[in-house]
Amino acid sequence: MLNCSNLSKTYGAGTVEVKALDNINFKIQKGEYVAIIGGSGSGKSTLLHMLGGVDSPTSGEIYIDQTNIVTLPEKELAIFRRRKVGLIYQFYNLIPTLNVRKNILLPMLLDGRKVNEDEFNSLVHTLGLQDRLNHMPHELSGGQQQRVSIGRALIYRPAILLADEPTGNLDHKNSDEIVELFRIANTIYNQTIILITHDEKVALCADRIITIEDGKIVSDKAVK
Template sequence: MDILRTENLSKIYGVGDKKVNALDNLSLEIMKGEFVSIIGPSGSGKSTLLHMLGSVDRPTEGKIYIEGTDISSMNETESALFRRKNIGIIYQAYNLIPTLNVEKNISLPMLLDGVKPDKEEFHKIIEMLGLNERLNHFPNQLSGGQQQRVAIGRALIYKPSIILADEPTGNLDSKNSKIILELLKRSNKEYNQTIIMITHDEEVALSADRMLTIIDGKVVSDKVISHENY
């Protein structure tokens, strides 16, 4: 059964001669528990697609269904609430709150809803991320790799069914990139989360189980990746 489906998704920016079709009648289905990478050149529409799937932006036309719910018809308040509980978003720039320590940055989605994280689950996530000794540190006291791990923790805290990762290794060296990809794979397997990862790096994209290529707002390739030789 699909956990995410788009139907004839279009996004148009600008008007007249400046009109750009960022997404062009794009339809796709992603199943629960899949780890999908989306690759394409700059300006291909992959980041626009991620913003649509994360309910951060609205399509010009078309529908987006997550677990049967049409998120494209929600208002801003409904979108924010649905996103916090059902979708974890990991940004390339981390987007951590500089005045909050690691513990509060990770707990933020639940704190915004007036909910306290389950202690056992929280420490399980912290241990998986290797952040046990960093809970009282602030973002400016962390390396780039550590900040990205905090961002992953924040995306995991509600145990959302879908994780959207926007160039999660884009600002990291090869060692930290490998750590982040392993954490995403582990999250995918342990929590059966669906992960959709945007990247411009084909080597990173090949770490997923399925790779979509987008050019000019359309899916031009959809490949299942075999890891038997890895």
């Protein structure tokens, strides 16, 4: 479902040029759970931003299903981002002035969609946030805030979940709960997951681990 070919990204020009991604090639099947690991500055976040259509590559193609998202006009790209991918970051990126319910529902509110309350309640229960719906983000723990951001990423049941160090700011217990949510999204909802992590234990929960160094894939292995 995802096919990345000859993908390169260069920031800056001349003496300040940084080749963040250098001819990346891989395919990911629908329903795969892939962890991306690599040192700091190796290009992991850059790659995730390309896959999510948040930033565009210097060259190369990214096919998601039949669409090359690199050449999509901005308007269609915005719709792709909202409906096809769910993005999760280390620092949650919640809207501080909206309560938990509205933060989770944000993609639907932006799209003018009607909310199915049964589906919403079922998601909120999976996330363990049923008693926090009217709270504001600053009233929540880090783990709870991350669960809200995962809720926002899951509300559309997007085909692909992209997560950049989602447990990087959490303690072990909260980290385990977040990893469990990804497992549920993957096995129950058949969502494709691409997850960047520093944490070996988190990476080993995936089906496959891709290692990046200096913008290149240096290893791509199935997890036994």
